[in-house]
Amino acid sequence: TRTRESLTERIEDAVGVRPEIDDYTLNELELTLIAADLGSVTTAEVLQALKDKVDRKQVQSTDEIKGVLKAEILRLLNEAAAKSPVRTVDQPPEVILVVGVNGTGKTTTIGKLSNLLRAQGKQVLLCAADTFRAAAIDQLEVWGERTGVEVIKTKPGGDPSAVLFDALQAAKARAVDYVIVDTAGRLHTKQNLMLELEKMKRTAQKFIPSAPHEVLLVMDATTGQNGLQQAKLFTESAGVTGIVLTKLDGTAKGGVVVAISRELGLPVRYVGVGEKIGDILPFNANDFVESLFA
Numbered sequence: 001t002r003t004r005e006s007l008t009e010r011i012e013d014a015v016g017v018r019p020e021i022d023d024y025t026l027n028e029l030e031l032t033l034i035a036a037d038l039g040s041v042t043t044a045e046v047l048q049a050l051k052d053k054v055d056r057k058q059v060q061s062t063d064e065i066k067g068v069l070k071a072e073i074l075r076l077l078n079e080a081a082a083k084s085p086v087r088t089v090d091q092p093p094e095v096i097l098v099v100g101v102n103g104t105g106k107t108t109t110i111g112k113l114s115n116l117l118r119a120q121g122k123q124v125l126l127c128a129a130d131t132f133r134a135a136a137i138d139q140l141e142v143w144g145e146r147t148g149v150e151v152i153k154t155k156p157g158g159d160p161s162a163v164l165f166d167a168l169q170a171a172k173a174r175a176v177d178y179v180i181v182d183t184a185g186r187l188h189t190k191q192n193l194m195l196e197l198e199k200m201k202r203t204a205q206k207f208i209p210s211a212p213h214e215v216l217l218v219m220d221a222t223t224g225q226n227g228l229q230q231a232k233l234f235t236e237s238a239g240v241t242g243i244v245l246t247k248l249d250g251t252a253k254g255g256v257v258v259a260i261s262r263e264l265g266l267p268v269r270y271v272g273v274g275e276k277i278g279d280i281l282p283f284n285a286n287d288f289v290e291s292l293f294a
């Protein structure tokens with residue numbers, strides 16, 4: 001709602017005062033899209049599509065402008081989704097690695113996800129493979145208790161791959177549907193991160209050759225374009241398959257959803273809209289775009 005209000009009102013402000021769509025109008029629109037956190041690359045692409053239609057006299061009114069922006073944004077989101085479709089897992093458990101920088105809401109997201117899956121009647125196991133921070137293990141246990149889900153852990157400083165091994169062994173023995181793995185959020189160096197995640201992937205594949213089935217990168221929506229730069233580091237080294245965008249409740253700049261999809265070439269799978277257990281929504285591109293211009 002907040003994104004819609006900020007975006008559509010400003011589109012009307014930008015366009016409403018002029019009888020025709022000229023360079024001034026297009027500049028104002030550019031500022032509007034940048035202000036909504038669409039980012040410069042995505043904004044330029046969306047505007048180019050609009051300019052082409054204006055040149056061909058296919059767009060004349062505010063409503064028509066909205067129509068073009070809506071179609072363009074949906075196209076970008078669908079393109080990103082097509083690059084990384086959701087995988088169907090024929091042999092459970094499905095293994096989900098969760099990566100991201102500390103403070104983005106990684107642990108909270110894991111808790112919310114467990115709850116969501118539990119509500120669908122799924123058996124979930126959490127794996128505390130962020131062994132670097134003792135607090136991360138404790139925090140995950142709190143979420144485990146809250147959602148009635150077992151947490152497999154080791155002592156702080158332990159080997160993340162060893163605890164993943166234990167978790168997968170337990171998951172197989174107990175017919176678990178989902179194993180959600182918390183990973184260390186420190187961005188030491190790209191090299192370290194890559195090595196650690198590679199080792200974890202190899203460990204998972206010993207149990208389940210098709211694992212991991214999903215690598216979710218947790219990103220904080222309020223960090224906008226800066227978060228996007230950081231995310232690129234992860235996507236380059238971690239084989240990310242989807243994004244969870246947290247704290248969307250804390251910003252009116254929901255355009256960052258589009259920037260992420262376009263610039264990382266990855267779909268947003270879930271959005272976080274608050275601190276409570278139920279404050280997570282599966283992301284749907286159609287619904288997002290419809291609500292944006294409703």
Ligand code: GDP
Pocket residue numbers: 101102103104105106107108109185246247248249250271272273274275279
């Ligand atoms: P981690 O260090 O990445 O594991 O981050 P945490 O899960 O501990 O979350 C950091 C802070 O962000 C906590 O205070 C959470 O309550 C808060 N948080 C996480 N997700 C959301 C969200 O979607 N909206 C809001 N408003 N706060 C969130």
